[in-house]
Amino acid sequence: MELLAFGKTGWGDELIVATIMTLAVSVAAMLIGFIFALIFTPLKLSRNKFFNLIANFYTTIIRGVPELLVIYLFFFGGSSAIMFVASIFGYNDYIEINAFLTGAFSIGIISGAYSTEVFRGAIQSIDKGQFEASNVLGFNKVLRFYKIILPQMLRLSIPNLSNVWQITLKDTSLISVTGLVEIMRQSYIAAGSTRDPLLFYTVAAILYLILTFLSMKIINRLEIKYNKGY
Amino acid sequence: MDFDLIINSFPKLLFASITTLKLLSVSLFIGLFIGLFFAILRIKNNIILGKIAYGYSYTFRGTPLLVQIFIIYYGFGQVELIRESFLWSILKEPYWCAVIAFALNTGAYTSEILRSAFQTIKPGFIEAGKSLGAPNKLIFYKIQIPIAIRQSLPAYGNEIILMLKGTSLASTVTLMDLTGVAKYIISTTFKPIEVFIIAGSIYLFFTFIIHNVIKFLEKKYSF
Numbered sequence: 190m191e192l193l194a195f196g197k198t199g200w201g202d203e204l205i206v207a208t209i210m211t212l213a214v215s216v217a218a219m220l221i222g223f224i225f226a227l228i229f230t231p232l233k234l235s236r237n238k239f240f241n242l243i244a245n246f247y248t249t250i251i252r253g254v255p256e257l258l259v260i261y262l263f264f265f266g267g268s269s270a271i272m273f274v275a276s277i278f279g280y281n282d283y284i285e286i287n288a289f290l291t292g293a294f295s296i297g298i299i300s301g302a303y304s305t306e307v308f309r310g311a312i313q314s315i316d317k318g319q320f321e322a323s324n325v326l327g328f329n330k331v332l333r334f335y336k337i338i339l340p341q342m343l344r345l346s347i348p349n350l351s352n353v354w355q356i357t358l359k360d361t362s363l364i365s366v367t368g369l370v371e372i373m374r375q376s377y378i379a380a381g382s383t384r385d386p387l388l389f390y391t392v393a394a395i396l397y398l399i400l401t402f403l404s405m406k407i408i409n410r411l412e413i414k415y416n417k418g419y
Numbered sequence: 420m421d422f423d424l425i426i427n428s429f430p431k432l433l434f435a436s437i438t439t440l441k442l443l444s445v446s447l448f449i450g451l452f453i454g455l456f457f458a459i460l461r462i463k464n465n466i467i468l469g470k471i472a473y474g475y476s477y478t479f480r481g482t483p484l485l486v487q488i489f490i491i492y493y494g495f496g497q498v499e500l501i502r503e504s505f506l507w508s509i510l511k512e513p514y515w516c517a518v519i520a521f522a523l524n525t526g527a528y529t530s531e532i533l534r535s536a537f538q539t540i541k542p543g544f545i546e547a548g549k550s551l552g553a554p555n556k557l558i559f560y561k562i563q564i565p566i567a568i569r570q571s572l573p574a575y576g577n578e579i580i581l582m583l584k585g586t587s588l589a590s591t592v593t594l595m596d597l598t599g600v601a602k603y604i605i606s607t608t609f610k611p612i613e614v615f616i617i618a619g620s621i622y623l624f625f626t627f628i629i630h631n632v633i634k635f636l637e638k639k640y641s642f
Binding site: 252265397 | 485606619626
């Protein structure tokens, strides 16, 4: 137990910091995912075949390829791409890009693909009458989206977004391969230096369980709050 | 784009995908039985057994697969009791550690899928069986299980695809599966895009096949 103490003797405080790091990466990834989803959802719903193709390409590939492979692509590919750009400007030293950014970006692309599907489903399940009513009332496209579609879409997608959040939270454990010190990486370091992997990986599992449990509680509250009128 | 690398690494990656498929099929097979077992515990009206089954599925669905593999591979090797028992001959192999972790993980998801399938069976079907005088066992094997399997096909198809992606984590415990070999080639050649294209296409090809087989089964057993 003293291995988990706070301060210099134990790993308690390091693990707390790592948990905050996991949360930070998850939130960042989720937000990046939303940006991707807001770009690709309209493409997916558009009547243009070419736009459909692009959006389907994105969601199919990302959802069909292992997360780890995507992370390797950005981890190894990211710095070489930047180094290539830098070499054009005459800078030839090794550039290491931030592990947090690489991680948040690669997990964000993955969660974006899932969010796209969630938003698509939510918009498609909005009653057609709503679109017609907004046309009758003379709303333009932008106003219709912000005032009518978006609020309903968000409410309808909360349950499925909570699944995406859970997936994203668990996927962040894979970023540990890039060296970002989140829960998994910290446990790996602690397990290596104390030779007690069972303890630290069990603690890691408990920390993840706490995170998923708490986020479920918060999301359930949100769901009740936004379903009040229905 | 380095086409030589693509041509050279394609057979290596294809060969590595055999390991991936082996891991997938073995763990799905074991996981199906685990899932069925815990789903049955959930639908029996025994509170304690139900709670145990719920705890199992909650724990395995609430923690990352990576943690589960690491606990089994690195963690269990540390316990004297396991190292001295017959279990050690299994748990010292990374292959079996990965299979155990995958099977327990997919078992948790499968139990949820099957449980909801069992619970959505119309009571009329079971009543019809009873009025025909069929014993409970017969009702279970001949009515409930076939309907539950049909009901859970779409969700189970998704689970198979998730598991296919999950097997990539075997590369973290030294197994050379498709992702493991892909990572090895990337880290020796520093050409991530080419390798990603090939490995990604192989994975997509498998997902495509799984998706269509499930679709075919759904159509065949629709009622």
